[in-house]
Amino acid sequence: MTNNEDMLYEERVDGEVRFEGKIINVFTDRVRLANGKIDYREVIRKNGGVCVVPVTEEGEIVFVNQYRYAYGKVVREVPAGKMEKDEDPLLCGLRELSEETGYTAKNVVPLGVFYPSPGIMDEVLYMYYATDLTLGETHPDEDEFVTVERIPFEKAVDMVLGGEIVDGKTQTAILKAWLLKQKGVL
């Protein structure tokens, strides 16, 4: 351990592409540490993501329940999705909201960014808070199966605190929106 910030830097020496997928690419790089030693890094690179906390006029958060194959179970999350290359995060968020829930939003406020797993992945996920919702038709991605659920905001906060909502971005975005509302910022 050191207290010198410069001593933290890691310089890439060389590396290899190990997997090129539709969603992720995986690299193994050799890096030179501050002490001159060579170390090894596994890095997942992927496009950024977006999530939206949509709140209805009745004060309910709109969730989607979706089968998450990696966990082998249904996970309750706020609407979210991957950005296409060079897609604007706000437009991506509105698109995913509409596709997954049928809602469009007239008022959208950024809630900052979220690094899902900084030790291994470069993804930046943008969070938004959306109100003035109008329910139109759903336009799901072909072969995307989700169920929509509305939960009162305060109950959703209690579900995060009580461990019933486990998705990371969903926990952060809901608690952040709740505290910003308490402070009168939202």
Add this chain to the structure above:
Amino acid sequence: MTNNEDMLYEERVDGEVRFEGKIINVFTDRVRLANGKIDYREVIRKNGGVCVVPVTEEGEIVFVNQYRYAYGKVVREVPAGKMEKDEDPLLCGLRELSEETGYTAKNVVPLGVFYPSPGIMDEVLYMYYATDLTLGETHPDEDEFVTVERIPFEKAVDMVLGGEIVDGKTQTAILKAWLLKQKGVL
């Protein structure tokens, strides 16, 4: 979209190992969707993780600043690490806390779990709140470079709300601990 929960299930048809690393393994699987169609999933499998929100007697949270190669910059996070296979998450958290900051904790309370990126990865990360800290010697992993920083709890919450703290698990764990303290649960 459907409103039938059973319609969300995806059945594995077959798959391939595409990358076997020290930290992650990557698979591509074919799955059968609820509508009978075949789709494709990229899945990252890794051991679980742990993070700890350590709070000193003076009411400061102990952070570590660490170079995150995937982002090419230093990221401020609460102490965290990967579980060894079959390692107890609580013991892992205490080990990482001690290795990265030198603190040992006499009182540790679970803050629930955190799914970093459920669309692509199976990691479960356990969060803890730790008090009754004693500063001993640091026992860093060989070649692990971090700097330690203490920030008053309320200021740290404001830094999360203001976007100065971007790591996902750190945002969730701090806001969760803050709200649980407000409720008198912690």
